[in-house]
Amino acid sequence: xxxxxxxxxxxxxxxxxxxxxxxxxxxxxxxxxxxxxxxxxxxxxxxxxxxxxxxxxxxxxxxxxxxxxxxxxxxxxxxxxxxxxxxxxxxxxxxxxxxxxxxxxxxxxxxxxxxxxxxxxxxxxxxxxxxxxxxxxxxxxxxxxxxxxxxxxxxxxxxxxxxxxxxxxxxxxxxxxxxxxxxxxxxxxxxxxxxxxxxxxxxxxxxxxxxxxxxxxxxxxxx
Numbered sequence: 777x778x779x780x781x782x783x784x785x786x787x788x789x790x791x792x793x794x795x796x797x798x799x800x801x802x803x804x805x806x807x808x809x810x811x812x813x814x815x816x817x818x819x820x821x822x823x824x825x826x827x828x829x830x831x832x833x834x835x836x837x838x839x840x841x842x843x844x845x846x847x848x849x850x851x852x853x854x855x856x857x858x859x860x861x862x863x864x865x866x867x868x869x870x871x872x873x874x875x876x877x878x879x880x881x882x883x884x885x886x887x888x889x890x891x892x893x894x895x896x897x898x899x900x901x902x903x904x905x906x907x908x909x910x911x912x913x914x915x916x917x918x919x920x921x922x923x924x925x926x927x928x929x930x931x932x933x934x935x936x937x938x939x940x941x942x943x944x945x946x947x948x949x950x951x952x953x954x955x956x957x958x959x960x961x962x963x964x965x966x967x968x969x970x971x972x973x974x975x976x977x978x979x980x981x982x983x984x985x986x987x988x989x990x991x992x993x994x995x996x997x998x999x
Contacts (some may be wrong), residue, residue, distance in 0.1 A: 779969075779987055780949045782886060783939065785930075786897035789973045790851035790911060794876045800872025805856040811849065811939035818848035831900050834924045838865050838902040866903045875910050879976050883916055884991065894919040896939050896952070898929040919943050930954070942967075951986055953979060 802809040820826045827841045836844075842865050849856060859868070861884045887893050899907065901924045913920060921939045923929035930936075938951045940947060947967035954960050960970035971982045 778949075779891070779951050780952070781892040781894055781895045781943060781945055782883070782983065782987075783881070783896050783952045783968075785954040785959070785973070786895060786899060786907060786911075787873075789953055789979075790812040790876050790879065792872075792876065794955070797869060797872040800812060801869050804868045804871060806855050806857045807849065807857045812845075812852070815845050815848040815850075819844040822848070829898075832898045832923045832929050833927050834901055837898065841865065864902070866900070866906055870906045870910075872904070873907075873910070876976060879979065880907075880911070880916075882976075882980050882983075886983070887916060891987065892943075893917050894921070894939065894943060894950075896921050896930065896935065896954075898923040900924055927932050930956070933962060933966060936963055936966050936968065951983060953983070963977075 783963050784790060786818050787797075798812070799809050802812045805812075816827060823830070823844060827836070827844045830836045831838060831841045833945045842860050846856075846860055851867050883893055883931060893916050894981070895913065897920070904922075904924075919942045920940065921935060923935065926935055926938055928934045928938075940950070943950070948969075952960065952963040952970045954963070954970065955973040957972055960972045963970045969986065971979055971986070975981045
């Protein structure tokens with residue numbers, strides 16, 4: 777059985793790295809990246825899960841997420857609080873988010889060769905118009921599984937099972953690309969071979985090799 781389907785993550789794979797977006801966001805609101813990261817960590821400890829995780833399953837709104845983080849900012853960060861109060865978080869976040877054009881070009885190439893593409897993303901209800909405006913979603917992907925629509929996010933195994941059901945595919949048919957190790961590990965535990973995305977060139981090399989190499993359990997397989 778060859779790989780028939782390539783499943784990709786959104787943020788950090790189809791876009792520039794998360795660290796770049798995070799740093800650009802911090803500059804927009806006028807605080808240091810370290811102070812912002814500390815505020816996110818404090819909010820996580822206070823509420824028992826990261827504010828972004830709660831947002832990505834629709835448990836809280838974007839405004840509630842901002843309130844949780846803003847409450848943990850150091851005293852004196854009035855400018856940051858003012859910016860967060862006046863402009864939507866998503867508007868500021870996406871100002872530092874750009875499409876990964878070389879990887880999108882590669883996906884178009886393998887789609888033209890007959891491979892099916894799917895998108896598995898931890899994402900946010902309020903951001904749907906923004907990220908879909910950046911990418912040729914309907915052109916490229918036959919299936920899109922979005923955490924906020926399902927109420928569950930990676931690395932929970934349930935969201936991978938939802939994906940496989942929508943695809944009508946076995947785990948062995950799929951290659952999964954994500955920039956977070958725990959998400960790749962969760963996919964592997966279900967039998968989905970994964971590529972940990974660290975940079976575009978190495979991800980393309982790994983996918984190209986996997987797509988042209990038979991599986992070990994296929995007739996005449998070499999691995």
